[in-house]
Amino acid sequence: MSMQDDAVQTFTPRDFHRQAHDALGNPQIRANFRKAMDGLMTKRHDSFGDWDLETLRELGANIRMRALAKLPELLEQLEANCQANGIQVHWAEDGEEACRIIRELCEARGAKAVIKGKSMVSEEMHLNEHLEAAGIEALESDLGEYLVQLNQQTPSHIIMPAIHLNTDEISDILHDKTGTERTRDVDYMTAAARSQLRERFMAADVGISGVNFAVAETGTLCLVENEGNGRMTTAVPPMHIAVTGIEKVVEHLRDVPPLYALLSRSATGQHVTTYFNMISGPRKAQEHDGPQAVHLVLVDNGRSRIYQDDELLDTLRCIRCGACMNHCPVYTRVGGHTYGTTYPGPIGSILMPHMLGLEDTKDLPSASSLCGACGEVCPVKIPIPDLLVRLRREAVGEGRGNVPGAGVKRNKKEVAAWKSFQWLATHPGAWRSGTAMAGKLNMLMPSKLGSWTDHRTAPKPAKTTLHALIKRHRKQRSDV
Numbered sequence: 001m002s003m004q005d006d007a008v009q010t011f012t013p014r015d016f017h018r019q020a021h022d023a024l025g026n027p028q029i030r031a032n033f034r035k036a037m038d039g040l041m042t043k044r045h046d047s048f049g050d051w052d053l054e055t056l057r058e059l060g061a062n063i064r065m066r067a068l069a070k071l072p073e074l075l076e077q078l079e080a081n082c083q084a085n086g087i088q089v090h091w092a093e094d095g096e097e098a099c100r101i102i103r104e105l106c107e108a109r110g111a112k113a114v115i116k117g118k119s120m121v122s123e124e125m126h127l128n129e130h131l132e133a134a135g136i137e138a139l140e141s142d143l144g145e146y147l148v149q150l151n152q153q154t155p156s157h158i159i160m161p162a163i164h165l166n167t168d169e170i171s172d173i174l175h176d177k178t179g180t181e182r183t184r185d186v187d188y189m190t191a192a193a194r195s196q197l198r199e200r201f202m203a204a205d206v207g208i209s210g211v212n213f214a215v216a217e218t219g220t221l222c223l224v225e226n227e228g229n230g231r232m233t234t235a236v237p238p239m240h241i242a243v244t245g246i247e248k249v250v251e252h253l254r255d256v257p258p259l260y261a262l263l264s265r266s267a268t269g270q271h272v273t274t275y276f277n278m279i280s281g282p283r284k285a286q287e288h289d290g291p292q293a294v295h296l297v298l299v300d301n302g303r304s305r306i307y308q309d310d311e312l313l314d315t316l317r318c319i320r321c322g323a324c325m326n327h328c329p330v331y332t333r334v335g336g337h338t339y340g341t342t343y344p345g346p347i348g349s350i351l352m353p354h355m356l357g358l359e360d361t362k363d364l365p366s367a368s369s370l371c372g373a374c375g376e377v378c379p380v381k382i383p384i385p386d387l388l389v390r391l392r393r394e395a396v397g398e399g400r401g402n403v404p405g406a407g408v409k410r411n412k413k414e415v416a417a418w419k420s421f422q423w424l425a426t427h428p429g430a431w432r433s434g435t436a437m438a439g440k441l442n443m444l445m446p447s448k449l450g451s452w453t454d455h456r457t458a459p460k461p462a463k464t465t466l467h468a469l470i471k472r473h474r475k476q477r478s479d480v
């Protein structure tokens with residue numbers, strides 16, 4: 001079984017509208033997501049039970065804001081303490097540099113096969129493709145990631161990568177790609193995948209993982225997971241490479257428990273996850289297991305640019321729980337692949353425009369009903385709806401212009417139309433004459449107004465304006 005022969009199925013955010021249209025017409029996608037998301041929303045709700053959720057969210061937000069306020073200093077502290085622990089630290093300005101660093105570390109070790117734990121940053125930088133182009137096989141060990149890799153897809157959710165697949169589809173994938181029996185027995189399929197992966201753990205030269213929290217004061221890397229594959233990835237191969245975004249740093253070890261409580265409950269509705277790993281360096285002289293070398297690759301990839309903007313900086317508080325996606329009426333109907341980005345749903349719509357630029361992602365901030373559910377459930381209180389509005393302004397060139405590609409959606413005719421409307425609405429005399437005239441010309445109004453009327457009927461102005469009706473009504477009353 002080789003992962004190298006298959007091209008991964010990719011979508012692009014430029015085609016968001018077409019992909020959304022296709023997804024909405026696919027009852028299987030809608031059913032899979034609806035069922036999965038309903039379950040996750042209920043579990044999250046029940047898991048917080050009697051907790052004072054608002055106080056906990058406030059605490060989580062404050063911890064993240066404090067870390068971001070001191071980010072440069074904490075990163076230096078993290079580097080110093082990791083190095084004191086024997087963890088070698090590397091800095092990457094973008095995904096390409098991060099891929100190169102990891103490839104060179106693998107090559108220096110003569111690695112031919114790496115095993116990976118779940119890492120969205122490695123998805124963001126397309127690490128698997130990069131390693132495979134260099135002749136190094138990269139195998140995903142998270143069950144969901146393993147399935148989407150077998151199916152030549154990308155994750156459709158940041159926590160549950162294969163959430164778009166139902167039991168029958170998973171059975172087909174395992175049968176077609178690995179020769180297991182076709183079945184609806186989930187335990188059988190899980191055991192089959194586990195035994196396939198177990199052999200690969202033992203044979204891997206390098207293990208690559210993500211990081212949930214990097215603790216500056218102790219140089220500790222925390223990894224939250226449920227399957228034990230993260231622990232195997234970081235402990236079995238002779239070399240462990242952790243890769244993460246620079247924003248994942250927290251100041252103190254005591255900051256981790258509240259964030260962990262918020263993460264596990266918001267993500268999967270669990271009070272605690274099955275595994276919580278704390279990595280504090282390579283194997284010591286007296287120890288019998290663990291990697292001989294541990295590396296940490298800290299990736300910027302646009303995060304410093306976000307950091308410069310005092311509003312969009314809030315995006316960096318994210319602890320990647322996925323709750324905003326689970327509660328989003330757009331994501332739950334179109335699914336994750338529709339967005340064509342590593343991070344889909346509300347978090348992706350506020351994060352990806354910086355990373356890819358608005359030329360490619362201009363439609364994502366508009367892929368929201370602005371119902372506010374994402375902001376209400378976010379465990380670190382990121383004002384997602386406000387940031388979506390800010391990015392919509394950037395897309396039409398009305399923002400501060402800090403995001404690459406700002407103004408790409410600017411339409412001169414639309415701007416002129418809104419300026420005229422603004423003038424009319426602030427000049428009462430002209431407004432009254434204009435609306436009276438529109439009522440008289442009612443029949444001449446076009447029934448199509450571009451994309452505004454693709455899915456709705458153009459409203460016709462009333463023949464009599466509200467002002468005229470009130471005037472007439474008052475007159476009738478005074479006549480009586």
Ligand code: SF4
Pocket residue numbers: 266317318319320321322323324325347374377378379380381382
């Ligand atoms: S934006 Fe908030 S809700 Fe969404 S993934 Fe990040 S932390 Fe979770």
